[in-house]
Amino acid sequence: MSSPLHDSLDGANGGIQSGRYYGRAIPYLPIDGYPGKLIAIEGTDGVGRSTQIELLREWLEVRGYGVIETGWTRSPLMQPTIELAKSSNTLNKLTFVLLYATDFADRLEKEIIPALKAGFVVLSDRYIFTALARAGVRGVDRQWLRSLYGFAIAPHLVFYLKVDVETLIGRVLEARGMDFWESGMDLKHGDDIYDSFRAYQNKLLREYSSMADEFHFRNIDARRSVDTIQMELRRQVAAFLESADEPRPE
Amino acid sequence: MTFSLLHATDFADRLLYKIIPPLKAGMIVLADRYAYTAFSRDTTRGVDRQWVRELYSFAVRPDLALYFRTPIEVSVDRLMARRVKLKFYEAGLDMGWSSNPVESFRLFQGKVLSEYDRIVEEFGLQVIDAAGSITEQQRMVRQLVAPHLATSPVEMSDEQPVA
Numbered sequence: 001m002s003s004p005l006h007d008s009l010d011g012a013n014g015g016i017q018s019g020r021y022y023g024r025a026i027p028y029l030p031i032d033g034y035p036g037k038l039i040a041i042e043g044t045d046g047v048g049r050s051t052q053i054e055l056l057r058e059w060l061e062v063r064g065y066g067v068i069e070t071g072w073t074r075s076p077l078m079q080p081t082i083e084l085a086k087s088s089n090t091l092n093k094l095t096f097v098l099l100y101a102t103d104f105a106d107r108l109e110k111e112i113i114p115a116l117k118a119g120f121v122v123l124s125d126r127y128i129f130t131a132l133a134r135a136g137v138r139g140v141d142r143q144w145l146r147s148l149y150g151f152a153i154a155p156h157l158v159f160y161l162k163v164d165v166e167t168l169i170g171r172v173l174e175a176r177g178m179d180f181w182e183s184g185m186d187l188k189h190g191d192d193i194y195d196s197f198r199a200y201q202n203k204l205l206r207e208y209s210s211m212a213d214e215f216h217f218r219n220i221d222a223r224r225s226v227d228t229i230q231m232e233l234r235r236q237v238a239a240f241l242e243s244a245d246e247p248r249p250e
Numbered sequence: 251m252t253f254s255l256l257h258a259t260d261f262a263d264r265l266l267y268k269i270i271p272p273l274k275a276g277m278i279v280l281a282d283r284y285a286y287t288a289f290s291r292d293t294t295r296g297v298d299r300q301w302v303r304e305l306y307s308f309a310v311r312p313d314l315a316l317y318f319r320t321p322i323e324v325s326v327d328r329l330m331a332r333r334v335k336l337k338f339y340e341a342g343l344d345m346g347w348s349s350n351p352v353e354s355f356r357l358f359q360g361k362v363l364s365e366y367d368r369i370v371e372e373f374g375l376q377v378i379d380a381a382g383s384i385t386e387q388q389r390m391v392r393q394l395v396a397p398h399l400a401t402s403p404v405e406m407s408d409e410q411p412v413a
Contacts, residue, residue, distance in 0.1 A: 024300055025297060026297070094262045098262055099259055102255035105251040105255050106251075147301070147305075148304070
């Protein structure tokens, strides 16, 4: 992953300034100089992302920021198709990746870019790193994935809510139980959903970790209490937004 | 972007279910349009040229690719003669270049055609003059296809014992 070839690669990689496209793809939508800020909250299933985002949103709004949220597979164009495809057995890893990418492209053009243009803070519940991790675990070519997601915008901040598998298992079982896709049952590690979940999530966590340095993840220890995590997020977001505000007179 | 990615998803699905299995079985697959259509159409819509090519790098490279080339006027005349209603996206009406479907078709497909010319060079497509008669074109097609069939391994694999 850290081969010298990587730096010269077109596509999603860490050498790109935040707020710009990683690579090629949408020459018809220039985004330079848009005032909005893109903040991605990453982390595997059950790690507490949505709770944190909800709290963060409220806090930002109280402080006078315009905030919109966007989340993985939530585009009106693609959500029904993705649900349908997941419920049948016709999906393979390539079509899976492309459906996700289409969903992301739709949200990027219709939600994220307009919001950045209008000066909103965009809170993204998961970002392309989830797609890169899931597809990477499934053996899809990493270089091709990065080129595919070259049309994504490098976020201003990426928070990675980090947990260990043990903590995760406890939380998921407590909350709602393990589901087919979250357990990576499509990878056919075996019939036992517990073993499969454990093996799959372990691989995912490793995949996320391997991207941490490259994409400037800010690691947040997600084993702690909701409040503690939220305090740390607020502190870092506040520091960033204040420094971003400085050069411009209010 | 979403237009481009949806087509790629559809293509990936057909590739894995309809194209690769028969190829493995030694059959001939005739594809009515292929990734090259996406290269020209998506690029005309403003998607990055190189990005689309990389997107489709999972596609199988055809043994033979034929391009039926026709001047834009011939294409417009043929469609008008059949009095077909031009499709919204085919006429590129989503681009907002003209509200007149025929004019928009001419503008949009004109750009698509010049994009094809670039692709012919880049990927070595065999060009067939589609302004000619059907018989002439078919003769040309057969001539181009024949050498590929002569070296087809199908007959040899028939000799292998059934497992």
